[in-house]
Amino acid sequence: xxxxxxxxxxxxxxxxxxxxxxxxxxxxxxxxxxxxxxxxxxxxxxxxxxxxxxxxxxxxxxxxxxxxxxxxxxxxxxxxxxxxxxxxxxxxxxxxxxxxxxxxxxxxxxxxxxxxxxxxxxxxxxxxxxxxxxxxxxxxxxxxxxxxxxxxxxxxxxxxxxxxxxxxxxxxxxxxxxxxxxxxxxxxxxxxxxxxxxxxxxxxxxxxxxxxxxxxxxxxxxxxxxxxxxxxxxxxxxxxxxxxxxxxxxxxxxxxxxxxxxxxxxxxxxxxxxxxxxxxxx
Amino acid sequence: xxxxxxxxxxxxxxxxxxxxxxxxxxxxxxxxxxxxxxxxxxxxxxxxxxxxxxxxxxxxxxxxxxxxxxxxxxxxxxxxxxxxxxxxxxxxxxxxxxxxxxxxxxxxxxxxxxxxxxxxxxxxxxxxxxxxxxxxxxxxxxxxxxxxxxxxxxxxxxxxxxxxxxxxxxxxxxxxxxxxxxxxxxxxxxxxxxxxxxxxxxxxxxxxxxxxxxxxxxxxxxxxxxxxxxxxxxxxxxxxxxxxxxxxxxxxxxxxxxxxxxxxxxxxxxxxxxxxxxxxxxxxxxxxxxxxxxxxxxxxxxxxxxxxxxxxxxxxxxxxxxxxxxxxxxxxxxxxxxxxxxxxxxxxxxxx
Amino acid sequence: xxxxxxxxxxxxxxxxxxxxxxxxxxxxxxxxxxxxxxxxxxxxxxxxxxxxxxxxxxxxxxxxxxxxxxxxxxxxxxxxxxxxxxxxxxxxxxxxxxxxxxxxxxxxxxxxxxxxxxxxxxxxxxxxxxxxxxxxxxxxxxxxxxxxxxxxxxxxxxxxxxxxxxxxxxxxxxxxxxxxxxxxxxxxxxxxxxxxxxxxxxxxxxxxxxxxxxxxxxxxxxxxxxxxxxxxxxxxxxxxxxxxxxxxxxxxxxxxxxxxxxxxxxxxxxxxxxxxxxxxxxxxxxxxxxxxxx
Numbered sequence: 001x002x003x004x005x006x007x008x009x010x011x012x013x014x015x016x017x018x019x020x021x022x023x024x025x026x027x028x029x030x031x032x033x034x035x036x037x038x039x040x041x042x043x044x045x046x047x048x049x050x051x052x053x054x055x056x057x058x059x060x061x062x063x064x065x066x067x068x069x070x071x072x073x074x075x076x077x078x079x080x081x082x083x084x085x086x087x088x089x090x091x092x093x094x095x096x097x098x099x100x101x102x103x104x105x106x107x108x109x110x111x112x113x114x115x116x117x118x119x120x121x122x123x124x125x126x127x128x129x130x131x132x133x134x135x136x137x138x139x140x141x142x143x144x145x146x147x148x149x150x151x152x153x154x155x156x157x158x159x160x161x162x163x164x165x166x167x168x169x170x171x172x173x174x175x176x177x178x179x180x181x182x183x184x185x186x187x188x189x190x191x192x193x194x195x196x197x198x199x200x201x202x203x204x205x206x207x208x209x210x211x212x213x214x215x216x217x218x219x220x221x222x223x224x225x226x227x228x229x230x231x232x233x234x235x236x237x238x239x240x241x242x243x244x245x246x247x248x249x250x251x252x253x254x255x256x257x258x259x260x261x262x263x264x265x266x267x268x269x270x271x272x273x274x275x276x277x278x279x280x281x282x
Numbered sequence: 283x284x285x286x287x288x289x290x291x292x293x294x295x296x297x298x299x300x301x302x303x304x305x306x307x308x309x310x311x312x313x314x315x316x317x318x319x320x321x322x323x324x325x326x327x328x329x330x331x332x333x334x335x336x337x338x339x340x341x342x343x344x345x346x347x348x349x350x351x352x353x354x355x356x357x358x359x360x361x362x363x364x365x366x367x368x369x370x371x372x373x374x375x376x377x378x379x380x381x382x383x384x385x386x387x388x389x390x391x392x393x394x395x396x397x398x399x400x401x402x403x404x405x406x407x408x409x410x411x412x413x414x415x416x417x418x419x420x421x422x423x424x425x426x427x428x429x430x431x432x433x434x435x436x437x438x439x440x441x442x443x444x445x446x447x448x449x450x451x452x453x454x455x456x457x458x459x460x461x462x463x464x465x466x467x468x469x470x471x472x473x474x475x476x477x478x479x480x481x482x483x484x485x486x487x488x489x490x491x492x493x494x495x496x497x498x499x500x501x502x503x504x505x506x507x508x509x510x511x512x513x514x515x516x517x518x519x520x521x522x523x524x525x526x527x528x529x530x531x532x533x534x535x536x537x538x539x540x541x542x543x544x545x546x547x548x549x550x551x552x553x554x555x556x557x558x559x560x561x562x563x564x565x566x567x568x569x570x571x572x573x574x575x576x577x578x579x580x581x582x583x584x585x586x587x588x589x590x591x592x593x594x595x596x597x598x599x600x601x602x603x604x605x606x607x608x609x610x611x612x613x614x615x616x617x618x619x620x621x622x623x624x625x626x627x628x629x630x631x632x633x634x
Numbered sequence: 635x636x637x638x639x640x641x642x643x644x645x646x647x648x649x650x651x652x653x654x655x656x657x658x659x660x661x662x663x664x665x666x667x668x669x670x671x672x673x674x675x676x677x678x679x680x681x682x683x684x685x686x687x688x689x690x691x692x693x694x695x696x697x698x699x700x701x702x703x704x705x706x707x708x709x710x711x712x713x714x715x716x717x718x719x720x721x722x723x724x725x726x727x728x729x730x731x732x733x734x735x736x737x738x739x740x741x742x743x744x745x746x747x748x749x750x751x752x753x754x755x756x757x758x759x760x761x762x763x764x765x766x767x768x769x770x771x772x773x774x775x776x777x778x779x780x781x782x783x784x785x786x787x788x789x790x791x792x793x794x795x796x797x798x799x800x801x802x803x804x805x806x807x808x809x810x811x812x813x814x815x816x817x818x819x820x821x822x823x824x825x826x827x828x829x830x831x832x833x834x835x836x837x838x839x840x841x842x843x844x845x846x847x848x849x850x851x852x853x854x855x856x857x858x859x860x861x862x863x864x865x866x867x868x869x870x871x872x873x874x875x876x877x878x879x880x881x882x883x884x885x886x887x888x889x890x891x892x893x894x895x896x897x898x899x900x901x902x903x904x905x906x907x908x909x910x911x912x913x914x915x916x917x918x919x920x921x922x923x924x925x926x927x928x
Contacts, residue, residue, distance in 0.1 A: 008833060012730035013737075019727045020744045023801065026759040027751075029770060033762065046768045095654040102651035107641055114652050121663045125862040127884045128907045131891035131900055132666035132673065155658040172639040173368035176335050177429075181382030182356035185642040191381070195372040214752035216866035221892065232752040236870050239758060248762060255755050262750035270743055277749075277806070278813055335640050 027259070034058070034253035041248045053249070061253045074254055077231040081213055082261070084149045084230055088212030089205050091154035097197065100163035101189055105175070121157045126218055134221055144225040153218060159204055162279055166200050167193070203276030206269050210262045231258040284346035284359070284436035285311045286332065286469060292340035293327050301327045302493045305341070312467045314460075318480035319490035320516070325473045326441055328490070332471060333439050334358050345436055356385070361430035365442040367422050369414040375401075375425050376410040379432050393432075400428040403462070420451045427459070431466070438463070440472040444479065456482060477517050481505070489513050511553055511626035514619060520558045520585060522619070525593045527554035534618075537591025541570050543615060545631055552629065555619030558585065558598040561611050569610035572597070667908065673901035692902035701878065702886070702903070709861060709882040712796060716864075717856035720800045721849065724807030729837065731808075732815040742812065749805040753798075753863060757870030760798040764790075784872065788879025791872045795880050798871065799864045806859075807852050814848035815841065854918045858911070883907055 029046065036051035061074045102108075103115055126133060133152060142148030170193070178188045219230045229237070235254045239246040266273050286309040293302040302324040309315050317325040330336040332343055334355035342349050350358050361382075369378050379397045388396075401407045404424040414422055423443065430438050443459070444452045460483055463470050474480050480487055481501045489496040489504065489512075497509035508514035514522040527536050528551045534543045536554065564570075570590055578585040579601060586597040590611065597611060620629040677688045696702045731741045748756070764771050764784055772782035784790040818841060826836045865884050868874060874881035874889065881889075887907060891900030 005833070008733065012733045015726060015730040016734075016737075016741045016745075019723070019730075020741065023745060023748055023804065026756075026763055026801065029763055030759050041768055045773045046762075046765075046770055048770065095658065099652040099655035102648040105638055105641055106644065106648035106651075108645070108648045111648075114656055117664060118655060118659055120667075121659050124663055124667055124908060124911065127862050127865045128887070128904055128911060129663075129666045129670050130888060131897065131904070132669035133662060134892075135669070136662060136666050151658065152662040155655060155663055160655065171366055171368060173364040173366055174370065175638060176333075176355075176640055177362070177364060177368035177370075178381075179335070179355045179640070180333065180360065180362050181429075182385035183381075185644055185647055187385065188642075192370055192372075198372075210750050214750075214754075216752060216754040217869070217888070220869075232754050232866075235758055236754055239761070239870075245767070248768070251758065252762065255758050259751045259755050262752075263747045266747050266750040267743055270739075270746070273746075274809055274813075277809060 030252040030255050033248050036249050038247045038249050057249050057253045061250050072226045077229050077234045081230040085209050085212035087150035088153050089208035092156040092159050092208050096156050096159035097163050100160050104167040118157050121155050143222050144228050148222045203272040206273045207276040213262045287344040290341035294339045314463055314470045314485040316472045316480040316484035317488045323490040324493040325490050329473045333362050359436040361433045361435040362439040363426045363430050363443040367426040374411050379428050396432045400431045404428050419447050438468050438470040509628050511621045514555050520596045523556040523595045525554050539591050551623045553621040553623050558596045560617040561597045561613050564610040564612035569612035572609045572611045670901045670904040673897050674905045677898045692898045696902050704878050705881050705883050705886045713857050713860040715796045716799045716860045720803040720807050724804045725811050728808050728811035746805040748802050754866035754870040756798050756802045757867040761871045764794050791880050798867050814845050818844050858914050
């Protein structure tokens, strides 16, 4: 900063600390709840200090499941979420980088048309055309399957754009040098372009992993069989118990477990996360 | 090693834009040819057509005995050095050098030997495991050269390889390229917009302007007998003075003033070319009056900028020559250049 | 459209490269979207035995349906509240973080992680905190004399979903503001300081105007976010209630189509939403393009 003003600095710290506390508070409350017994929630006010049932709560949700709402153990759901998140992020990256390569490094009839068809997908979030999309997936017999959970979500205009923008910044001379060096299109892609895209792929992976893990509506409608439940949608089924208050300690434990993997990804890959987030919006 | 024959080559882009038209150059085996001209003159396009990176619209390019118009760059047996070096950023120096050989299925032992030899020649041995970003500009340039050398190609193609270097390094690398080419004896085509680089490197210069050849010749030939006003003003520094002149009965006038110089040419207007370094300060009131506007001291040389009959003229003089208060210029008769005032083409004369 | 100066000349390969993306797009995006458009012109009878072409009748019905108009108003209120609150809070936090050199990245880490929390999970967290019987916040509000009940009071329910959606969006806006602040040339701030502008004046006269492209961009993105991505927040908490008070457009499409099984109306709503998205995307792209040019 231009001048030294201790008061402003102090104010900044205060504002930020307040912000951090407010942002973290709901998660704190959830965590505290998950360390108590179900009976602690029947009367009065929710606890604000940790209880002693951390282990038993988490053991229950991970391995036993919730009898009251007929929910399976969370361990399975976490696995399903992981499979879906990985399938979506890897699938999106793979088909996007290939199509961006075709669009940037080749000229072919209908190239423009293909580009615009892909572009259109950017405009249509799944929530908007949920009923007909569901019908297509149902007709293809993809309900209650990992393919049904992931494939309809892996077309990605955003990722295609990101790779296209990146490829356009790769100097033309690199391709020319590679051609003089005897590399054909596939060799150039494998030996030069793919290694150069490493950071972009990683950044995109972080964003897409979060996107895939956090899917809610889609798994909610294409899975009816609890063996394919993902954790984010499972939590909802769990808190929906008729005629009774949910078992809050267990629900909150699931909430904590459901947010943990993507949050850890963001915290430990913050640099890639920021890059991915800022660049996919360009 | 091979000769390169460029025959009536032209390039037309979509929308009938003529980048290059009707270019013919015969390049002998082992010759160092420099294509020089201002930006947009088509020199890079021409080089890229030889490389196979641009399609050829008209004419043929042959390398050795083979017409290569339809042949992939990799099959043309050429190597190219790019302006921005185009090193593969994720590969080590070794891999950058070896990549082209590996793609051709060269045995591992031979790759090792060739890379080692190129690295020795270019003094790159300590850097073989480094990535390009860990190298200085000059070292990157050497790697780009090395990538061409290891291939042992029929021809080197250089696309302004020194223009990303600072002035001092450029001079050093210029010398190295020249020596290396002489040692290897590989036919080379070199593109530059820098006339000094062109003069110092070339066996023969090709001066291009607006997509066509202005002149082909050895550097000194081009310097001494520029074929047009364009070549005259492009080759040599400071640029040749070009003044409007006229001839009446063998006497040359600059503006409306007789110069005291003579030429055996028909009456009429023409352009007179005077090299700054050929002009002398005249003594004893002889010569043509010259009014100084400002002086540039370059150390080895002093440049006097001024006017003769209202036309700007630059004179190069020795820095320790005292300047008289009233300046008059003179020039040796045989140092005059004449150009047609309409076409700008050189007019040969037997000056007396 | 832009390509490389030199390109590969393969004739067949590019089609193979683009095929997977195109196939998924056509099957799961373009075809269903086309279906939605087609369905929006049809009406099924009560038993699903016959359908007839009704032209724009479904659209006319929607626009005269008080429930749809309510959803429209609810969406506008919800979007503007979330966008405004999250942008203002994020800007304050970003300006504060930007003024601290050493601790900036620590605060960034501590502030951005909610981006990774699923909207549904965020909804559940706030649903719990605001639970009228055991929730902490209703308890505290009771102390202030306010009786909170998001299950009966529409305003309370709206406040709840706005808070949950805002909580998640602050991190996103914060990152973009921070990036925007860091791209402001230091020399400009210093020049203003030499010209005698204090910190507040500098923010008003220099920093804020230079951030206006970022602010505009975030406004559009936040509106898109609240219109579509917050489906899960609503579904996990109020489910559009009480009494339609939080029934936003995208939620209504879902309930009418999946629960009400009124395909014609749901499709017409889908088409209207698609038009809104296309308009917003267009605005966003125009903006990005303009921004890239200088």
